[in-house]
Amino acid sequence: MNEGLAKLRAIGAQAIYEKTHIPAGHVQAILHESYDGLNKIQFTGFISILEREYNLDLNSVKLKGIAYFEGEREVSEDDSIFVQIQPKKSHKALYIIIAVVVFLVFLFTFYADSKEMAKPVVNENEIIQKVKEKVVEEVNNSDVQENNDSVVETNTTAQEINLQEEVVPQEEVVEKSFVIKTQRKLWIGYIELDTNKKHQTVFKKEFSLDPATDWLITLGHGYVDFEINGKEYSYKSEKGLKFVYKDGDFKPITLEEFKRFNRGYVW
Known part of the structure; x- marks a missing residue:
């Protein structure tokens, strides 16, 4: 050294x-x-x-x-050497498909029209009347079903209601975690808030802290991601950043806030 x-x-x-x-x-x-x-x-x-x-x-x-x-x-x-310009996609195949589809639609329409010429003409008023009758029938059936549902709900016993009230949905359990991720070498200083015990290290990739402990954190740079108790936080900053993790709540803080948590010291 x-x-x-x-x-x-x-x-x-x-x-x-x-x-x-x-x-x-x-x-x-x-x-x-x-x-x-x-x-x-x-x-x-x-x-x-x-x-x-x-x-x-x-x-x-x-x-x-x-x-x-x-x-x-x-x-x-060197990395920039491997950036390649993507060739423009050819639309020739698309045009061919569209042309084939149009041709098939034309043949189908022509064939359908030729068959329709042989069928007797249906009275337009008869079609409209049948549609109206069908709509009225559907509405009546819907009213009957709603009335039946009301009767069933009214006949629900008090015992069944009590059983329904006793059903309590289970809360989803989130596994506690505190993982810091970075693709660059990073100096981290981390302080236990309860005891003011200080630690520091340099790492790359991932570094974990105890999620059950309250922490005061300072970083050498801000290109970093956090995964804390099922939530993700992402930062991109050339400057060093500071954070507080207290009672499960995690947030960035200023230098002055850091000093207040750290008994007046910047580290």
Whole structure:
């Protein structure tokens, strides 16, 4: 490990933030060499400030970070090679199908018309009268059915009503969970609200917390998804984010709210 970086870790992110005003999340990212929440310009600028303020040699840290950013940019450029332009779909087959359908409809219509010419003409008034009679019959049948249903409902016994009232629908049970997901390396600081015990780590892919515990959370960057007690939350931000999870309720908070929960400290 770089000697200068070791000295900075010994000083601590909070003290460095108070002296240099570099955001605490970015300081944590540099101390733990997790650069996903930074860009190349920010990173080199912060390294220069730290070298100047603490009279340290962080050249090897700078070279490692620059290699990281340049490597990440190369991956993005390589990935773009595989973007392919989708060829336009040909509509020739569709036109052929439409033409065949039109031709078949024409033949069917012609054949039906030729057969109808041989049938006797039905009186139009007779058809209308039969339709009216059918409608009246359907309405009468509907009224009779409704009356029968009313009689059946009236005859329901008090015992049956009591049995119906005793049926209680079962509530759906949701399995408790607290999973954090990200495709980038991410520094996370998480604090137990009841005991103020602090933890931190760097991870990628998935990280789980106890859903039965109340948590105060700070992240190095905001490209992250949460799956909490059956609900999903998604964020996309270059800046670090902060959250509180209390009594099963999860929400993002500001730095000032974080400090109030954390007894006045940014970490």
